[in-house]
Amino acid sequence: xxxxxxxxxxxxxxxxxxxxxxxxxxxxxxxxxxxxxxxxxxxxxxxxxxxxxxxxxxxxxxxxxxxxxxxxxxxxxxxxxxxxxxxxxxxxxxxxxxxxxxxxxxxxxxxxxxxxxxxxxxxxxxxxxxxxxxxxxxxxxxxxxxxxxxxxxxxxxxxxxxxxxxxxxxxxxxxxxxxxxxxxxxxxxxxxxxxxxxxxxxxxxxxxxxxxxxxxxxxxxxxxxxxxxxxxxxxxxxxxxxxxxxxxxxxxxxxxxxxxxxxxxxxxxxxxxxxxxxxxxxxxxxxxxxxxxxxxxxxxxxxxxxxxxxxxxx
Amino acid sequence: xxxxxxxxxxxxxxxxxxxxxxxxxxxxxxxxxxxxxxxxxxxxxxxxxxxxxxxxxxxxxxxxxxxxxxxxxxxxxxxxxxxxxxxxxxxxxxxxxxxxxxxxxxxxxxxxxxxxxxxxxxxxxxxxxxxxxxxxxxxxxxxxxxxxxxxxxxxxxxxxxxxxxxxxxxxxxxxxxxxxxxxxxxxxxxxxxxxxxxxxxxxxxxxxxxxxxxxxxxxxxxxxxxxxxxxxxxxxxxxxxxxxxxxxxxxxxxxxxxxxxxxxxxxxxxxxxxxxxxxxxxxxxxxxxxxxxxxxxxxxxxxxxxxxxxxxxxxxxxxxxxxxxxxxxxxxxxxxxxxxxxxxxxxxxxxxxxxxxxxxxxxxxxxxxxxxxxxxxxxxxxxxxxxxxxxxxxxxxxxxxxxxxxxxxxxxxxxxxxxxxxxxxxxxxxxxxxxxxxxxxxxxxxxxxxxxxxxxxxxxxxxxxxxxxxxxxxxxxxxxxxxx
Numbered sequence: 001x002x003x004x005x006x007x008x009x010x011x012x013x014x015x016x017x018x019x020x021x022x023x024x025x026x027x028x029x030x031x032x033x034x035x036x037x038x039x040x041x042x043x044x045x046x047x048x049x050x051x052x053x054x055x056x057x058x059x060x061x062x063x064x065x066x067x068x069x070x071x072x073x074x075x076x077x078x079x080x081x082x083x084x085x086x087x088x089x090x091x092x093x094x095x096x097x098x099x100x101x102x103x104x105x106x107x108x109x110x111x112x113x114x115x116x117x118x119x120x121x122x123x124x125x126x127x128x129x130x131x132x133x134x135x136x137x138x139x140x141x142x143x144x145x146x147x148x149x150x151x152x153x154x155x156x157x158x159x160x161x162x163x164x165x166x167x168x169x170x171x172x173x174x175x176x177x178x179x180x181x182x183x184x185x186x187x188x189x190x191x192x193x194x195x196x197x198x199x200x201x202x203x204x205x206x207x208x209x210x211x212x213x214x215x216x217x218x219x220x221x222x223x224x225x226x227x228x229x230x231x232x233x234x235x236x237x238x239x240x241x242x243x244x245x246x247x248x249x250x251x252x253x254x255x256x257x258x259x260x261x262x263x264x265x266x267x268x269x270x271x272x273x274x275x276x277x278x279x280x281x282x283x284x285x286x287x288x289x290x291x292x293x294x295x296x297x298x299x300x301x302x303x304x305x306x307x308x309x310x311x312x313x314x
Numbered sequence: 315x316x317x318x319x320x321x322x323x324x325x326x327x328x329x330x331x332x333x334x335x336x337x338x339x340x341x342x343x344x345x346x347x348x349x350x351x352x353x354x355x356x357x358x359x360x361x362x363x364x365x366x367x368x369x370x371x372x373x374x375x376x377x378x379x380x381x382x383x384x385x386x387x388x389x390x391x392x393x394x395x396x397x398x399x400x401x402x403x404x405x406x407x408x409x410x411x412x413x414x415x416x417x418x419x420x421x422x423x424x425x426x427x428x429x430x431x432x433x434x435x436x437x438x439x440x441x442x443x444x445x446x447x448x449x450x451x452x453x454x455x456x457x458x459x460x461x462x463x464x465x466x467x468x469x470x471x472x473x474x475x476x477x478x479x480x481x482x483x484x485x486x487x488x489x490x491x492x493x494x495x496x497x498x499x500x501x502x503x504x505x506x507x508x509x510x511x512x513x514x515x516x517x518x519x520x521x522x523x524x525x526x527x528x529x530x531x532x533x534x535x536x537x538x539x540x541x542x543x544x545x546x547x548x549x550x551x552x553x554x555x556x557x558x559x560x561x562x563x564x565x566x567x568x569x570x571x572x573x574x575x576x577x578x579x580x581x582x583x584x585x586x587x588x589x590x591x592x593x594x595x596x597x598x599x600x601x602x603x604x605x606x607x608x609x610x611x612x613x614x615x616x617x618x619x620x621x622x623x624x625x626x627x628x629x630x631x632x633x634x635x636x637x638x639x640x641x642x643x644x645x646x647x648x649x650x651x652x653x654x655x656x657x658x659x660x661x662x663x664x665x666x667x668x669x670x671x672x673x674x675x676x677x678x679x680x681x682x683x684x685x686x687x688x689x690x691x692x693x694x695x696x697x698x699x700x701x702x703x704x705x706x707x708x709x710x711x712x713x714x715x716x717x718x719x720x721x722x723x724x725x726x727x728x729x730x731x732x733x734x735x736x737x738x739x740x741x742x743x744x745x746x747x748x749x750x751x752x753x754x755x756x757x758x759x760x761x762x763x764x765x766x767x768x769x770x771x772x773x774x775x776x777x778x779x780x781x782x783x784x785x786x787x788x789x790x791x792x793x794x795x796x797x798x
Contacts, residue, residue: 015630015631015634018631018634019631019634019635019636022635022640023640023643026640026643026644026647027643027647029647029648030646030647136777136780136781136784137773137777139724139776139780140724140773140776140777140780141769141772141773141776141777142728142731142732142735142751142769142772142773142776144732144735144751144755144769145751145769145772145773148755148758148765148769152758152759152762155759159488159491159494160491162491162493244636245637251638251736252732252735252736255736256755266639266642267642267736267737267738270642270643270646270738271646271738278643281639282636282639282640282643285636285639286634286635286636289634289636290634
């Protein structure tokens, strides 16, 4: 198990370096540099600034310096936000994105498991069909449409109630998180529902389920102990990538609901070609994704002994 | 071959007929025992053999959701291809006199007389400002309209409130309730000025105007009046259509069945040209990256060993890139010059990032098929690689690939809409459904049609493709069907 974990971590480090390289290459392929935009500067000042930020060095040298600093966990200082280090930006705004992400993933997972179980249980019946249709609808409607409609609904609710039942936008306590988290999790919820349903339906005719039924276990017991526990495995595998996708994909919801998350900084940084912020955020998100996938694989080994055996034999 | 089956069927039919309607007993003669003449009627009565694709097509047709989706998609393609030829309106031409008009079928508009210059009603016998003592003021009495309320101007007049230092005028599009009076339209900063003109973005609808007297204290009672505006067109704008137009005439304006956007551009025309962008990316990107994926995955699966190892390692790396972040980054990196639409870079970015799914799928399929008996037999008989690939491997992976392609289309449409929505997609004035949503969401509460039409277009299209994909998967993969 330890050897497996180490091997995976090593592969993860290689992946992160690859991500960093790809980002670096793509970023430098964009014409101009962070100092191009904004104020008009004299050639002398430009040269000084370039020297200050190390932009006068050959690209390969810059790349080397970046890798060295990245290994130390230092992503440098933002070009556009004076005296603010990338690490600070991440430290300050990532928790917001992560809170939102975790909350919406929680909602998506619970909802997905419950709805998936319901549809599998009532397969082919009215409850199944209507849920499935809404699930496809949930996959088909873009997040920003949901966000706008949700805001509109809350506004109407507030107006009819005469007070602020729920805030329409902004960031604060749980009341602020509710709407964006629901909106953000809806797509994943729909996806997990389908996954859960098909996984449960594959199990429903397995021998061990028939055995459990034959020995007279009550249906809820069969469902909880035999079907759910096995049917949930594919959902578990997807939690890592789903969390990463939700956290990185949150910027539409963040922008609609005016939430000061990390996504906004990325879009801004790309527009202003803020080298250090782009690099820092991409590498951070890439590493986050890699770690999540590895973590889930390890957890998966605990949940499903068959997989643990297979990896140990490798 | 077909003999026993056919007799069995015939026997079954006879039994079935007997069960339904008893045949009266009769004496059997020798003619009953004569052997039946050999015709090919027997062969014809058995089902014609169906190819895999024909069978899949029949199953797809039987799926109501998938059939409707297919029709919707065909309709969309028609909308995109034929639509602009029928609806010849430039999607990028702004018309500043018709900004944010909601959908309306009635094209006739009354030419409104130029309203006379507005003079504030100043009462000489009321002092302009009384000392604020913080007392609650009553609502202004006898709030009424001056003249006709038209989309050109709404003029209000009210009786002075003793002790008022000024008045606030609010406008609401719904009946005010609770504390909510609507948008603050303006403030009259003297207690003896008791009139107000509103000419801001008026629409032919009903408004509720509320007037509140102020004296520095917080909130006071409001007087509210319900005003329904006469639709119409200003004389200046009418003269452009018909130079002889006079106030009171009716002129016919070009139809805007889906309304206009914040620059007065026709929403229907923009939806059509936006559909071209969205569907082009939706079809072209998945097609190219699926082909690329088939190629790479096929190579990896077919050759195996070192090639497989390195191709799949590379695939894993690309897969590890955060998709949306890199979409944005690559879109910018592949750059678009001024005046370009930005579709090209978006396409390239998507292709570079999204081929991995198809590659993994193809590789898995090829690895499986490679070891199957019919492929091995073919190889044993001396089939060359090209023949093996074209004849055995490719046709057998096609079903799965097709299904993944149908699901790739909506995700590509999504990705385009997402990018355009955050303003990193197509460059203005090019319309795409995503950029129209981005423009529309800013005024969603006031002019919902600008957001709802493109949002509905995206949702319906993606829904149709998803349902079609579900149907195709059921039709092409009988194993999945048993699970459903």
